[in-house]
Structure formats: C-alpha cells, structure tokens
Amino acid sequence: MQMFSRSGRHHGRNAFTLVELLVVIAIIGVLVALLLPAVQQAREAARRMQCTNQQKQLALAMHNFHDTYGNLPGGSYGNAGTHNFGRDSWSWYGFILPFIEQNAMYEQLNFEQKINGAADRGGAARKQLLDAMLCPSDDTKIQEEGSASWQNSLHNYVVCYGDASYNSGLAPWNEVDGYAGSAGMFVPERKANFRDCTDGLSNTLLFSEIITPAEENTWSSLGRTQVAMGAGFTTYLPPNADANDRTNRCHTNLGGNLGPKCTQHADWDWGANVVAARSWHPGGVNVALTDGSVQFIPETISLNPWRWLGSRGDGKVIGEY
Template sequence: MNVTKPICISRSKRRGFTLVELLVVIAIIGVLIALLLPAVQQAREAARRMQCTNQMRQIALAMHNFHDTYRELPPGSQGNNPWGRDSYSYYCFILPFIEESAMYDQIDFTNKINGAVGRGGQARIGLLDTMLCPSDDTNIQEEGVLEWQNALHNYVVCYGDSNYNSGTPWNVVDGYAGHAGMFVPEKRAKLRDATDGLSNTLLVSEIITPTQQDIWAAMGRTQVAMGAGFTTYLTPNADANDRSNRCHTNLGGALGAKCTAHADWDWGANVIAPRSWHTGGVNAALADGSVRFIPDTINVTTWRNLGARSDGQVLGEF
C-alpha cells in the first residue's frame, strides 16, 4: 500500500528593516534633500528673475510706445504744485500702453492723487501683477487712513544720479552736483535728450516694497511721483541708507529700515537706491528698451554715469 507523503511547503522568512537601517535611510534622504533644496530654490529664483525681466521689458516697451504716440516720454511727475509729493507719476500715464485703459479713464489729472477716497481711482490702490516682481512677495498697501493709502509696486524710473531734483538747482547731495535722468519732476524728456546714448542711459529699475510702511513714505508708491523713482547716487542694494522725506520702517529680512529721514518735506531731496531680492543685483531697463542685470558691485562712477542722460562721460564696463 502506497502512502502519500505530505508535501512540505517551504516558507521564506520575511525580515524587516532594523532600526539602524531605517536611520541610515532617513539620514541619506536628509542629505539628498539638503543637497537638492538649494538647487531647487535657485531654479525657482531664476524663473522669478526671468519673469521680472520680462515685465520690465514690457514697461520699457510701453515707454517707447508712449514716446511714439506723443513724441516724448511720460513726466517724472505732473501737476499739483507745490505738493509735488502728490503728483501723478509716469505709471499713471502709461496705463493705456499696458492694457489698463479702464484704470486710466478713472483718473482726473486736475486733482492730486491723494487726499480723498476714490481720488486717483484704481491707479492709486490697485495692485497690478505686471508691476509686481515675483521675487518680492510683500504685495501690500500702505498703512494709514484710506484717503492716503497707496498700493506698493516694484518698478520705478530713474530720476538722475543724485536725488529726485537731479538736473535742477537743488540737485546737490554731499557736495555732488547731479545730472538729470530720463525722468525729472514736472517735465517730459525726449529720447533724443539721451545724448550719452540710449544704451548708456537708465530708464527703469526695481525697488523693494517694505513690509511695514507709514503713509507718504517714499518707496514703491509707483503711482505717486514721490515714491516712483530711484537715483544712482547709491549703488544697487547699497549698504548705506536711503534718504527720504519719510522713511520705510522695515524692508524685511536683515535689511531693517535702511532709511534716514530728512528734516524737511521736500520729496525732491529723496536719494533712493534700486533694491531687489535677487541675489547680487537688480534688473534695469535701459533707454533703448533692453534689460540688463546690474550687479551690486558695479563701479559707483559707472553707475552714476548710467543714471545721467547727458553728462558726456564715457562709461566703463558694466
């Protein structure tokens, strides 16, 4: 009689990870993340800087289209003397050329832009994505009462190489007599005024919008002439403080206030360096419409020559 033998099924032994092995895997993953994260952040910032460059190029193009239409550039400020700080800036005038005609139509240029609810329309309080550098995520309005609040943007125009009064009798900063930029208070320049050459003359650059800002401060109020400009007296992202009629209380990060207030109310005495959150420099549009990345280390003489439209100086490398 045959007896069937039972079939033995071999079971493979399953073995889990030991605690030491898990810790090693976690450590390896942590090292990889630490190595990759800076590269990812750099790639993201490079993309943001490229978008910022493209937006600035569109603003420069709008300036040229404005010039083609009116045979002159927008004014650095216009109207409402003697209260120049409440004048309309270049930004309000180029609105139709950046596809914001409806916003432009709300503006009554016979009234100053501040001082009453609704005055200046959306041009005073509206945040436009095209005017916001994605590297600066503040995106705020000023503190204070509604009649004086303004939206804060990032793109400002060059008022020359000393202060906002560059090209006027009140242009001296620390004994340095400044020269006019492509934008000056209450006047309109023409591209032909850039006798130093369009590719050697600044048009637009960047500013950081403060994380805290009192009313009437002088940085990033792109629609109000008092905060719509920069000068080249200080190099980009300068360690030296800006000087303005009213100070921003905090630029964010390690920058702090970066501002020294004037004792008077003359907005034209503002000395504002272009600033950005891009590592190592700022984007800047030249009067020929090109956009360059200007390093913080640029020679100060070269930088000041770039801010002047007709100082007759030969530029160094930049």
C-alpha cells in the same frame, strides 16, 4: 519518506531593521539637502526671468508712449511748480496705463486733480496692485496704511530720476553731500524725449526695481509709483546699497535682514529723496535701459559707471561694467 516539521520551514524577513530604516532616512535627508538649493536656485532663476520680462514690457510701453506723444511722461505732474516732487503729484505711472493694457483704470483718472486728498481720486490706479508691476522675488505686496484719501499700493518697478536726488539736474535740491546731480530720463514737472538723451539710449537707465517695505509708516516714500514722491530711484547709491536711503518719510522695515535702511531727510523736501535700486535677486538688480533692453547689473559695479548710467547727458564714457 523524510518528514519535515512545520517548525522547520524557513521564513523570509518582511520588515527593515531599525538600523536599516535610519540609514534610508539619512540618505533621503542628504539627497534633499543636496537638491533643495538647486530647486531654490531654479525657482529664483525663473522669478528673475519673469521680472526681466515685466521690465521689458514696461520699457516697450514707454517707447510706445514716446512714439505716440513725442516725449516721455513727466517725472511729476500737477505740483504747480518747476521743482520738487509734491506728495500729491501724479507720476509717470498713470500716463502709461493705456500702454500696459489698463485702459479701464486710465479712464478713471482726472489729471486736473491731485491724486491724493479724496477717496475717489486716482481710482483703482491709486490702490490696485498690478501683477505687471510686482517682482515675483519680492513677496511683500502691500497697500499703505492710512485713510482711504491717501492710501496707495506699493510696486517694485520705478523710473530713474538721475544720479543724485529726485531733483537731479534742477537746483536747488539737486545736490547730495556736495555731489551735484545730473538729470535722468525723468525730471519734475517736465517731459524729456529721446533726443535729450545725449549719452545714448543704451547708456542711460529707464527703469529699475526696488524692494517694497515689509513694514511701513503711513505714506511712505518708497514704491508709490502712482505718486511722484515714491515713483523713482537714483544712482547716487550703488545697487543693493548698504547705506540708507534718504527720504522725506521712512519705512519701518525693508524686510529680510535689512531693517529700516532709511534716514529721514532733515528738511522734509519731497524732491530730495535718494532711493537705491534694490532687489531680492542674489547679487544685483534688473534694470531697463532707455533703448528698451534689460540687463542684470551686479551689485559689485563701480560707483562711477553706475552713477553715469543714471544721467542722460553728463558726457561720461561708461565703457564695460
């Protein structure tokens, strides 16, 4: 009988070689590199859809407000004058709180007082960040620096004040570089209704989104939806504009690779603000039209149609955009 020694038995391999391990790691790295952009795109698509739904709800709230009172809220309230957006004036925001299920917050408000100037004015409406007002693609969620008497939270959704400055359609602060603006659906110290929208509800902007600054000076003019001086945008600049905003007070850094993107307005008028619609969505911004629909507007839109969308009664035929 043939005998086999113990040393003659065949042993199978139980481990990878170094080369095999490096090949597996390289393959995994390639797969991750291929899949990560797709995952990021899917996440951004979900965030953009959430942003769209939130603007849809805000547009519905405005329609319910209009059905209840026969008009939209004023672009500003309590400035004791026809023109200019006072730094302490209420905006549209406080008035629609009951229509976005914020009755408790609304009950804290006294519109006979200016919103700023004392720690108890404006209540939670001045300081609380509402998820419904925050675009998930913008991860900067801040309250302003400064004293409790003036501090405000900054939100992403703002209304359209026209196609030039916040005082579009109301001289003397309605011109920007010689361009005479036309009023949007919101104007200072006045209330518009849908009948005033002679260009058609589907051709006129109601809301857009803006980027809240990553760093800001005390009492910025951007995203203070509770205070009229920071509660809007205009269509003078295109969506995601390269050009600077022009405001009475500038933020320090808009974030990302954008930097300040702001020029201090020389005469410090609260109503002369020019703020562009901006978002972190690649390629454009979400907007709500006055008919309640929500669209994604590409940043490549021609400037004239974009400006015409900001006006409620300029008589321009917009066409495709």
